[in-house]
Amino acid sequence: MEAREIVFDFLEGYDLLGAFWVTVKLTVYSALGSLIWGTLLAGMRVGPVPLMRGFGTAYVNVIRNIPLTVIIVFASLGLFQTLQVQLGGGGDFEVINFRLAVLGLSLYTAAFVCEALRSGINTVPAGQAEAARALGLSFTQVLRLIILPQAFRAVVNPLANVLIALTKNTTVAAAIGVVEAAYLMKDMIEAEAQLILISAVFAFGFICLTLPTGLLLGWVSKKVAVKR
Amino acid sequence: MSGVSVTKAAEDAAPAGADLVVLSNVNKHFGALHVLQDIDLTIASGEVVVVIGPSGSGKSTLCRTINRLETIDSGAISIDGKPLPQEGKELARLRADVGMVFQSFNLFAHKTVLENVMLGQIKVRRTDKKLAEEKARALLDRVGVGVQADKYPAQLSGGQQQRVAIARALAMDPKVMLFDEPTSALDPEMINEVLEVMQQLAREGMTMVVVTHEMGFARSAANRVVFMADGKIVEEATPDQFFSNPRSDRAKDFLSKILHH
Ligand SMILES: Nc1ncnc2c1ncn2[C@@H]1O[C@H](COP(=O)(O)OP(=O)(O)OP(=O)(O)O)[C@@H](O)[C@H]1O
Ligand SMILES: [Mg+2]
Numbered sequence: 034m035e036a037r038e039i040v041f042d043f044l045e046g047y048d049l050l051g052a053f054w055v056t057v058k059l060t061v062y063s064a065l066g067s068l069i070w071g072t073l074l075a076g077m078r079v080g081p082v083p084l085m086r087g088f089g090t091a092y093v094n095v096i097r098n099i100p101l102t103v104i105i106v107f108a109s110l111g112l113f114q115t116l117q118v119q120l121g122g123g124g125d126f127e128v129i130n131f132r133l134a135v136l137g138l139s140l141y142t143a144a145f146v147c148e149a150l151r152s153g154i155n156t157v158p159a160g161q162a163e164a165a166r167a168l169g170l171s172f173t174q175v176l177r178l179i180i181l182p183q184a185f186r187a188v189v190n191p192l193a194n195v196l197i198a199l200t201k202n203t204t205v206a207a208a209i210g211v212v213e214a215a216y217l218m219k220d221m222i223e224a225e226a227q228l229i230l231i232s233a234v235f236a237f238g239f240i241c242l243t244l245p246t247g248l249l250l251g252w253v254s255k256k257v258a259v260k261r
Numbered sequence: 262m263s264g265v266s267v268t269k270a271a272e273d274a275a276p277a278g279a280d281l282v283v284l285s286n287v288n289k290h291f292g293a294l295h296v297l298q299d300i301d302l303t304i305a306s307g308e309v310v311v312v313i314g315p316s317g318s319g320k321s322t323l324c325r326t327i328n329r330l331e332t333i334d335s336g337a338i339s340i341d342g343k344p345l346p347q348e349g350k351e352l353a354r355l356r357a358d359v360g361m362v363f364q365s366f367n368l369f370a371h372k373t374v375l376e377n378v379m380l381g382q383i384k385v386r387r388t389d390k391k392l393a394e395e396k397a398r399a400l401l402d403r404v405g406v407g408v409q410a411d412k413y414p415a416q417l418s419g420g421q422q423q424r425v426a427i428a429r430a431l432a433m434d435p436k437v438m439l440f441d442e443p444t445s446a447l448d449p450e451m452i453n454e455v456l457e458v459m460q461q462l463a464r465e466g467m468t469m470v471v472v473t474h475e476m477g478f479a480r481s482a483a484n485r486v487v488f489m490a491d492g493k494i495v496e497e498a499t500p501d502q503f504f505s506n507p508r509s510d511r512a513k514d515f516l517s518k519i520l521h522h
Contacts (some may be wrong), residue, residue: 162513163330164367164426168381168433170359171350178384183371259370260415 035199043225044234053238059134059203059213064196066139071146075184076176078147079154097144101137101205107135109209126198128211134206140201141209149191153184160242186257193250197243214238276336281306281437281468282327287336289322296322298492300336303463304437309469311479311500314489315515320472323489324441327470328359341436357385360430360438364445366422368414368429374401375410378429386433393432400428420451437468444475474519476504488512496518 077089096104103156113133120136122129147170157180166174185192218235222228282304289297291395296319298317299515304310312320325331326338329345329352340359346352354427368377378397381386388396401407404424406417414422423443430438444452456478463469463482473479479500480484484504488496490511 035423065395158365160363160365160367161369164361164369164429166353167328167330167356167359167361168429169355169385170381171353174384176379179369184369221423260413261370 041207043221043227043230047217049217049234049238052212053242055131055211055213056200056203057242058133059138059206059211060200062135063138063142063199063203065137067142067146067195067199068138070143072150072181073228074143074152075145075154076173076181078151079180081172091163093147096141097148099141101141102201102208104141105134105137105205105209108133108261112136119202127212130206130209131210134203134211138199138202138206142195142202145198146192149188149195150181150184152191153186153188154180156187157183183259186227186259189250189254189257193247193254196246196250200243200246201239223256270393278392280304281308281340283337283339283472284323284327285337287326287333289331289333294455296492297326297333300494302487302494304468304470307466308484309463309467309471309482310485310487311470311483312470312487313474313479313515314495318489319492320489321441322469322471322512324361324472325435327439328361328376330361353385357381357433358436360435360437361444362423362430362434362440366414366419366440366446367424369427373411373413374406374417374425377414377425378432381429381433381518382465390458397428397432398405400431404428405454418451419447420454423427423447427455427458427462431462437470438462440469440471440473442472442474444473460515476520481502483513488515490515492502 074092080086092248111128113129118133119129120132122132143224161179161183162175165179170178203213206229207219207233210216214235218231222229225231233247265458280303282302284300285304288295293438300323302310302323303512308487312323314320318332322457324331327340329348330336340355343355343505346355366460368374369380372380375394375397378400379390381394382396383390396443398407398410406421406428407430408425409421409425410418414425416427447455447509452475456475459469459471460482471478471483483500486496486498486500486506487494487510488503490496494510496507497507498508503512504516506518
């Protein structure tokens, strides 16, 4: 009891759990956002409309080559401070910055989701789509009912990697003042003389988030795999 | 038998003998390769046409142009009097009327056998789920795989999968069925179970275009044999005429090869 208090007393007065909770929220919202947008992008990239294919390709190649920090800072400085985009935040900086961070993370991560999914789509034999078309299903029905369900099952593991990367990437939101784990860590390192311990605590916190994600999705991946 | 009708209800079926599928002067290229050359072919309602010919002669391509899985460069194709429309809603509707059975079965791998046979009914025909299931089960019984309804395709033998694929196509009440080498991917002992289902369909008056090298099937079920070589229809005859007395040298040559193996 004693030893624990002495070693960890630097934690006192900091809302460690609160900060990690923000990290979790950033991750979950951005994961959902990027999953939806990434799926739409993948649909565009394999679709029959040249304009959409071109857009999908250009989007992925531009976005995944821009540093995330630039995207997040642009969201804050460009969208919010210059264009007054508040995303319904009603003037509340904390809310606005959180939402902008989710937007930036989603737009960025969607490029990776799209590419993972596209590789999954490539694992689905052409005969599957042909049989579906021959039944009279429309392009979107073929994609939604036949191709994507099989593609998703094939890429659970790559998507898990994207999710783990996203979890760690949420730390970039600190750059625009979102009080998540990395923001708090910087605060604490500046205030306390415990660099190594503080870093270890935060590293451990992230591992607690990402390790179960990887294990769970690894199990899901085996469970849902399509047998051919 | 289950009493499920597989041919279109009498009122909207073309009268037996009327032209159902008409290809006129159809041409298609794959790059420089002229795979279909001036194809004229008319298939009457209720007719069973077997297409045979050497590998690469364009049989699959011909079959696939009929429901526009392959586009054509020139000429015209019409089904039940309607020309094939451009890609879109109307084409999808027309494809629903043309059943297709593939060499590699192509059952939806992530869906059960039953779901495979229900999907088109529900999503294309907008049939009520319960009715779709009843019909799917009846069709699966008909092709002899009723007990496999809740399995996934990969758990079935090739012969069983192909019979499910036939049931899936029949569930749409097609006006015509296209078969592209339906037994070529099967182990010999499974070929007959599939051919028997096809024989029965033929007897019930289904209009069928069948690419196959199964001479027994051609002799017993076909009204007409179409022989293709190098993208052209070289010869058309009744099975008897064709097998016992082929006119063209290409056909004689081809038959001597497949009959003596
Ligand atoms: N998608 C394609 N792109 C380019 N060439 C193709 C394509 N599909 C078929 N071909 C070529 O067109 C020709 C006819 O092919 P098709 O599959 O129609 O022949 P087939 O008579 O069905 O032969 P098989 O008995 O081997 O199935 C072949 O030379 C083939 O290589
Ligand atoms: Mg072929």
